[in-house]
Each structure stands twice: as C-alpha cells, then as structure tokens.
Amino acid sequence: MLLLLAFACPSPAPDSGSPPGGGAELTYYHDAKPILDRSCVRCHTEAGTAPSFADPADVVALASAIAGYVGAGTMPPAAPDPSCRDYENSDRYVLADSDRETLLAWAEGGAALGDPADQVDGPGPLASIGPFDVELRGEPYQPEFGADGNDYRCFALPVGNESVVYLTGLEALVDRPEIVHHVVLFEPAAVSESQRVPEGFSCSGFGEAGWTVVGAWASGGTPLWFPEGAGVPLRAGAELILQMHYFNSFDGADQIVDQSGYGLLTADSVEREVSTLPYGPTGFSIPGGSDDYEVSDTSRYRGGDAQILAAFPHMHETGVGFRMSVEGESDQCLVDMNGWYFHNQLLPVFNEPMSLTSGDKVTTTCIYDNPDSQDVTFGEETGNEMCFGFVWLVPAE
Numbered sequence: 001m002l003l004l005l006a007f008a009c010p011s012p013a014p015d016s017g018s019p020p021g022g023g024a025e026l027t028y029y030h031d032a033k034p035i036l037d038r039s040c041v042r043c044h045t046e047a048g049t050a051p052s053f054a055d056p057a058d059v060v061a062l063a064s065a066i067a068g069y070v071g072a073g074t075m076p077p078a079a080p081d082p083s084c085r086d087y088e089n090s091d092r093y094v095l096a097d098s099d100r101e102t103l104l105a106w107a108e109g110g111a112a113l114g115d116p117a118d119q120v121d122g123p124g125p126l127a128s129i130g131p132f133d134v135e136l137r138g139e140p141y142q143p144e145f146g147a148d149g150n151d152y153r154c155f156a157l158p159v160g161n162e163s164v165v166y167l168t169g170l171e172a173l174v175d176r177p178e179i180v181h182h183v184v185l186f187e188p189a190a191v192s193e194s195q196r197v198p199e200g201f202s203c204s205g206f207g208e209a210g211w212t213v214v215g216a217w218a219s220g221g222t223p224l225w226f227p228e229g230a231g232v233p234l235r236a237g238a239e240l241i242l243q244m245h246y247f248n249s250f251d252g253a254d255q256i257v258d259q260s261g262y263g264l265l266t267a268d269s270v271e272r273e274v275s276t277l278p279y280g281p282t283g284f285s286i287p288g289g290s291d292d293y294e295v296s297d298t299s300r301y302r303g304g305d306a307q308i309l310a311a312f313p314h315m316h317e318t319g320v321g322f323r324m325s326v327e328g329e330s331d332q333c334l335v336d337m338n339g340w341y342f343h344n345q346l347l348p349v350f351n352e353p354m355s356l357t358s359g360d361k362v363t364t365t366c367i368y369d370n371p372d373s374q375d376v377t378f379g380e381e382t383g384n385e386m387c388f389g390f391v392w393l394v395p396a397e
Contacts, residue, residue, distance in 0.1 A: 026106040027114025028056055035099045037122030039076065039092055045125075056113060063111030067104050070095070077220070078339030080313070080348050085334055087310075087348035089126060089222075129169045129223045130263050134159055136185075137261030138242055139198045142254070143179065149248035150181075150381045154203035156188075156195045159238040159264070166231030166273070169265035170224045172217030176258040179246050181382055182218040182314075185262050186211040186241040187234065195241075205245060205380025213276050214240065215262060216312055216390060220344035226309060229271040230394050247382045272394040274309065277301075279324070280364040280388040286318060286376040295387055296365040301326075305396035307353035311335050312390040316383075317342050318376055321367035324389045328360035335389065340367075356393060364389045 026032070036044070036053055044053035053059050059066075069075035082090035106112075138155030145151050159165070172183045189210030195201050207213075214232055215224055226232075234240075244260060247253075281297035311334055313322045319340040326332045332354055356362075366387035370376050376385050 025112055025114075026102065026109055027112045027118065028060055028106070029114040029116055029119040031102055031114075031120075032059070032106045032111075034120045034122035035103060037124055039095065039099075039122075042092070042125040060111050060113055063107040067107035070100055070103050077341035077344035078337055079344060079346055081336045081338065084336035085332075085348070085354065086351045088351060090348075092126070093344075093346060126222075128263070129171050129225055129265065132171070132263035133266045134264040135173065135261060136240060136242055136264065137173070137259055138200050138244065140257050140259045141200060141244070142257045143246040143248070145246070145248040145254055148381050148383065150205075151246040151248075152203050152205050152380075153200045153244045153246070154195070155200040155242045155244075156191045156197075156239050157242055159234055159240060161234060161236060161238055161266075163236045163268075165234050165238075165266045165268060166270045167214065167234060167264055168226050168231040168267050168270070170215035171263045172215070172221060172223075173261045173263050174217065175260045176256050177219065179249070179253050179256050179258060180219075180260055181245040181247040182216065182243075183245075183260055183262070184213060184217075184243040185215040186243060187214050187238065188212075188241050191239045191241075196239075200244075203241075203243060205243075207241070207243065211241060213278065213390060216314070216347070218314060218345035219342060220346065222347050222349075224310060224347055224392070225265070225349060226274055226392070226394075230274050230309070231267055231270040232274045232276075233270075245380075272397075274392055274394050276390060276392055278388055278390050279362050280366070280386070282378055282387075284378050284385075284387070286368045286370045286385060288370055288373040288375050290368070290370050292320070293368045293370065294365055295368070296363060297387075298361050298363045301356055301360045301362055302358060303356075304358060306356045306393045307396055308334065308350070308356055308391050308393045309353050310347060310349045310392045312345075312347045312388075313337065314345060314386055314388045314390070315340055315342075315366055315368075316385050318368045318370050318385055319366060319387075320369050322387075322389075323363075323365040323367075325363050326354060326356060326360050327363065328355075328357055334362075334391075353394075355396065362389075362391075 079093035324335040
C-alpha cells in the first residue's frame, strides 16, 4: 500500500521544469523537484500517508517506480476532471501532460540529481484554512471494533455561540488518518441528555432522523469554504454532532487512540445562506464478478433558483468511476471522474458555481468493479458500498 501511495502526485504549474527533448539534461533539482513540490508533497512527508520525498536521494532511488505509475496513469490518483467543471487548486490534483512527460523523460534519462545550485522550488502543500474561530473535538477515543471491523462514534459538541452564527469554512482535523474512514459533521434537530456525554455514543453511519450534514471528510479529503457573503446558519446555542467512522484495517489498529475534530470559520452575518443536499441511489447490490457495473439515480430539484458551490463524491473501495450532472435548460457536467481512489476523496469547491432551477434533474452515477464472488450491497460499513454526491448550494444572486 505504501508503494502505491508513494506517487500520489497532482499537477504542477504548466511552466515548471524544462521541456523534454530540449537538449539539456533533465535533473531532479531543476526539473523534477518543482513538479513534486507542487503536486506530491501533500502526501510525501514524514507525517504523510506515503514515503517522504524530503531526501533527494530517496526520490532518485524511486525514479523508475515513479515513471511506472505516472506512465500508467495510476498516479496521480483519480480526481475530478476540471474540464467537466473546474475547481479550486485542480492543477495540484490532475497532472498536466507536459509535466508527466518531464517526469518520464527525467527518469528514463537516468534520473540525474543535478547541482543543488540549480534548484527550482515549487509551491508546497496547501495551507490550512485556519486559524479557526472554533475547534470541535471529541474526547480521546480508542475504537472498539465490531466483528465487521467498523466502529461509529458520535460526540455532541457545543459551538459556544450565544447568537446565530454562520459557518464560512470547515476543515476536518484528522488526528490518526490510518484508522479514520470518514468524519462527518451534522447539525441535529435536537440532542438528548444521553448523547451529551464526554465519551461519546455509538451511532449509525447514516446518522439519525433530523440530522443534517454540515461538512464531510473522507480519506484524502480537502477543506470546504464558501464565497464571501455565504455561510451555513447555526442557531444560537448550537450543538453539532461529530461522527467518527473507524475501520480496523491492520494489526494494532485497536490500540490507537484518536482525537479528531473539525475547525470552523464563522461570521456574524451573511448575504446568502448555504444548505446541503444529498443525491444518489440507495439499496443497490453489485453482483460478484462484475466489471463496470453502473448504478444511477435521477432526482428533480424542487427548491428555488440556486447555485451549487461545491460537491463531494463518495464511494467505497470497489468504486472505479463517478459522474454527476444536471439536466435543465441546458445539460451541465458537475463532476466527472474516470477512475476512483478511496484515499483521495477530494471535495471540489467550484471556481464558477453551477445554476440550478426548480425542476432540473440531477443524475448521480457510480461505476464499480467487484472481482469477488460475493455481492457487495449498499450500506454504511467499509465492506459495503455507497454512491453519494453531496452538494452545497446558495440561493441565486
């Protein structure tokens, strides 16, 4: 797994590096490093989910493997196609053809290290959207996995607001990503006294009736923020439910103590209120031995004129593709992923919002490969499957 994760390289700036075949020898310091800095070090750090790229000698030693994964198109991992609908920082997640050619030419030409004096630095990982106005964390928790290897733990946490506030940005603060399957932040209609306990309570992966999704994170996820003047309203004295889904994926996972949470940016007032809608089919089953098996759902939007600001596609480990579109006065592509990588579940915040009008049809399609003999059914556990597209929208201007 580490070797596969080692080359999770999104895209660098189009003018980084030297063009292949230009006559000059391609080197790590001058040509490969700016690409890796921009696109790969979000995972390739000492504290990341993949082998660190901090030591140039290690990168040179891995050059042929990097070329293999990059050349096959399996790395960078699948991400939403910006040609469908462009989103913030898409150039970090989708490798440009020119940069792919530069990495391949550098590796095939001998992966020269070069002179440190010629070093070209690319931008590093994206910064957090913090500092935060509020941080919500549950108590330290050691998962108690069931026979199926899953554990859902929920914490009822007060925001501390005496009057109405608006969430303008949310970022999951994941403590131990090696055991965290997902983190969801809900706003409940009400919280019972039995749920207001420091140690949290066992809960369903789908939440409860009256719980509304505010924010969601899954492996490889990105922060969510809204345009100026937009935010999610929270009533005075709000309590939010922090839902943790832990998965027992390796020996010793049950010995790890986690204290994940969410960081919130707030405003006292906004011009437009943000709401969340879930789309996608439920209750499906993926036959054993099937390839490119599609499930789909089309639902009509019944609200007032709106704009979609962001969308979060979510599947589990048998997913291989995801599409989401809106059919109205004109057909519009919302999300298109030719491929799926469970550990790279981005939350695209669109550069240009998509218009949504009452009566428009929203279609969500997921594609799966199930090589096992057993059917995979819809459900909340990691061994089940889901097909959801969560969207965040505001009233049209």
